[in-house]
Amino acid sequence: MSARGGAPSPKVSKDLSLLAPKFAVAVREALGATNAAGLDAVVYEAHRSQELQALYYARGRTIIPPVHTVTNAPTNLHSWHGYGLAVDIVHRTKFWEPPGGEAWFRHVADIFKQHRCKWGGDWTKPDTPHFQWHLCKPSPSDEARRLMLTGGFAAVWQAVGAD
Numbered sequence: 001m002s003a004r005g006g007a008p009s010p011k012v013s014k015d016l017s018l019l020a021p022k023f024a025v026a027v028r029e030a031l032g033a034t035n036a037a038g039l040d041a042v043v044y045e046a047h048r049s050q051e052l053q054a055l056y057y058a059r060g061r062t063i064i065p066p067v068h069t070v071t072n073a074p075t076n077l078h079s080w081h082g083y084g085l086a087v088d089i090v091h092r093t094k095f096w097e098p099p100g101g102e103a104w105f106r107h108v109a110d111i112f113k114q115h116r117c118k119w120g121g122d123w124t125k126p127d128t129p130h131f132q133w134h135l136c137k138p139s140p141s142d143e144a145r146r147l148m149l150t151g152g153f154a155a156v157w158q159a160v161g162a163d
Contacts, residue, residue, distance in 0.1 A: 010051035018047035019084040020153070020162035022116075023133045027087055030115035030131075034108050040092040041108050044129065048081035077145045083156050086132040102128060135160045 016024045027043065034041040048056075080086035089108055091098035098104035102121075105128040109119040112131050120130030123138060140148075147155040157163040 010049055010055060012045045012052065013047050013049070014043045014045065016043065016046055016087075019087070020133065020157040020160075022157075022162045023085055026112075026115045026117055026133070027131070030112040030117060031089075033111045033115070034089075037107070037111065039104065039108055039111075041089050042092045043087050044090040044095070045081065045088040046086075047084045048079060050082070053079060053082060077148060078140060080132045080136050080140060083140060083144065083148060084153055085136050085156070085160065085162060086130060088129040089131055090129050096129065105129070133160055133162050135162070 016027060019027065027046075031041060031043070077083075081088075089112070090096055091104065100107075105121055109121055109128075109131075112119060116134040117131040118134050118136065120127030120132070144156055144159070147159055154163060
C-alpha cells in the first residue's frame with residue numbers, strides 16, 4: 001500500500017523477458033562481460049509501466065519540495081523503457097554511486113556499446129545508467145508511438161530490428 005493507504009505503488013521491473021528479444025540478448029551478453037570484468041553491474045530497471053513513468057515524470061514537477069527530475073518523458077510512449085528497448089544499469093551494491101564514479105559507468109558503457117547498445121551518458125543531458133538498443137533514436141518518434149498503438153510491441157521491435 002502507498003503511504004496514503006491507496007493503491008499499491010507501481011513497481012520497478014527488472015524482467016528481461018519483457019524486452020525486445022534481440023535487445024534482451026544484447027543486455028544479457030553485456031552484463032556477462034561487465035561482470036567478467038569485475039564491474040558488478042545489474043539491471044535496475046527494464047520495461048517501465050505507464051504508472052511508473054507518470055510517477056517519475058511528476059518528480060521535480062509536482063512534489064514539494066522538488067525532487068530530482070527522473071525523466072523528461074511524460075508517458076511511457078515517450079521513453080524507450082516503455083517499448084522494452086531500454087534498461088538502466090547500476091552497481092550491485094553502490095547503485096548510482098559506484099566505485100570510481102563516472103569512470104565505472106564509462107567502463108560499463110564501453111562494454112555495452114560492443115553489444116549493440118547506445119549509452120545515455122553520451123547525450124547532451126547525460127543519463128549515465130541508461131542503455132538502449134543501438135538502432136533507436138535518442139527518444140521514440142511519432143512513428144514509433146503510432147506503431148505501438150496500431151501494432152504493439154512486435155511492430156516497434158520489427159521496425160528497429162530488435163525482434
